[in-house]
Amino acid sequence: MKKPYLIAIGFTLVLVLWMLSGLFVDANVEEKASIESDNRPLFTVEVEEMFAVKTPLYLKIQGQSDPNRMVEVRSQIDGLVNSIDVLEGSLLEQNVNMITLDIEDRRLQLAEQESLLKVRQNTNERLSKLATKQYQSENEIEQAKANIKASEAAIAQIKQAISFTNIATPFRGYLQKLHIEEGDFVRIGDVVATYIETDPLIVEIQISQQDIEKIKMGDLADIDLATGQVASGKVTYIAPKANDESRTFSVELTVENPDNRYKAGISAQVTLATNEVEAHYITPSLFSLNKSGAVGVKTVDALGVVKFHPIQLLQSDTGGSWVSGLPDKANVIVTGQGFVSEGTTVKVVKTTQANGTRSSLGVQ
Structure with missing residues (x-):
């Protein structure tokens, strides 16, 4: 009969050899996975080269057209x-x-x-x-x-x-x-009798306290009336005090109306230009959220690395939005942005919006 301590030593040696063999196997697997990962093709995204341009910012405010004067004629x-x-x-x-x-x-x-x-x-x-x-x-x-x-x-x-x-x-x-x-x-x-004067016509709007400093006397505005007519007006009155309840300022625009083609008492949308900024015009479908929940746009740098840029929405229309926060020149991901994250290296295909042609940048 073998001695008990020899059996114990033999068992320990077998266990140590088994553990060492597992480490080598794991190392081989990791190395193999790393090699396979390096050889895996990069995800392809499509980008469009966009440039910041000077664009005027506008305030769009609902208002109403009113007579210049309305009097109650009384018997004397x-x-x-x-x-x-x-x-x-x-x-x-x-x-x-x-x-x-x-x-x-x-x-x-x-x-x-x-x-x-x-x-x-x-x-x-x-x-x-x-x-x-x-x-x-x-x-x-x-x-x-x-x-x-x-x-x-x-x-x-x-x-x-x-x-x-x-x-x-x-x-x-x-x-x-x-x-x-x-x-x-x-x-x-x-x-x-009630008697009114509609030449000139007055369009009254309410401006928030945050925006009141953006306008001044004499500013010009485009006015879209509910009738479908379009008129031009000039700021001729800015209230010196805000309304106590709404905290808005009453502002009046004067519209020349010699032929009385514009009617009083009609809803109107007033577009007032405020200032000019450098901004990109982007469709909202290109917006993304980062891990913090910030809204931004994904771009690709010269090395093919995805970047996330938080943006500020400046103004919008039916076609898209003017935003700030992007570099003056940016390769914006227009296809595939939902499948890549910041820091990822991708293969880039560049598209030219004007003619729809595409060309690979060759980034691997």
Whole structure:
């Protein structure tokens, strides 16, 4: 029988040899895997060479067109509405008669005062002749002159009231609405019509407190009206104080409207240019997220290594977005960006957007 310690030594030697053989096998496997990895073809991506260009930035804001002036025309005297001489919605020149009030009572009052004035003038003349012979006191003569002035004032007042019986347009504009009908009795201060001026037209918008410093008086803007019409406007008013509730500033743009082709009260989108920046125009389908969740664009450098560039979205339209954060010249991955990560070496195929041709950069 073999000695027990010899058996133990033999068993230990076998175990050590087995472990050593495993290390060699693992090393061989890793070396083989490394060789296979080096020989594996690189993933191919398609890139487009893009250049930053100067582009103006815009503010796009919803607003509304308003009349330059809107007034409530009021009666300046009491009277019966005798006739309405214009139609609602009419474009009228300044000083066109809109409404005529009854005048008969005032004509009678005028005739009465004119007759009284003649009597008083005759009395004054007679008293003046007597005064030269000292047959009349100075007080009586002064009273006679005062009576003449009172009659003249009454006549002037009646004539003014007669002029008020013709209610005319205050300026060139539109008769928006009549508030009375023929036969109505109106009193002093009653609103008889609403009248508006639409040349020029005013477009009002609200600018946020973050953007208010980007605009100034005299800035030009493109205006797209809900009617499909396009107009140009100029900033003519910037509120000095923000609205307490919305924290926005009221801004008005003036639009020349000599032929009144643009209507008031219509929704409008205003496009205001603010400043120019260097930016790339990229379709949003090329945007990616990194591990931190930042939005960016993947590019490839001269060695074929993928780079991730966080971007800032400046403005967008239906075709794409203007972004900053990319190098002035960038090889942007346009195909395959979803299958590669930053730091990966790739094979690059370059495409020319203008004619669709492709060429391999030969990066391995």
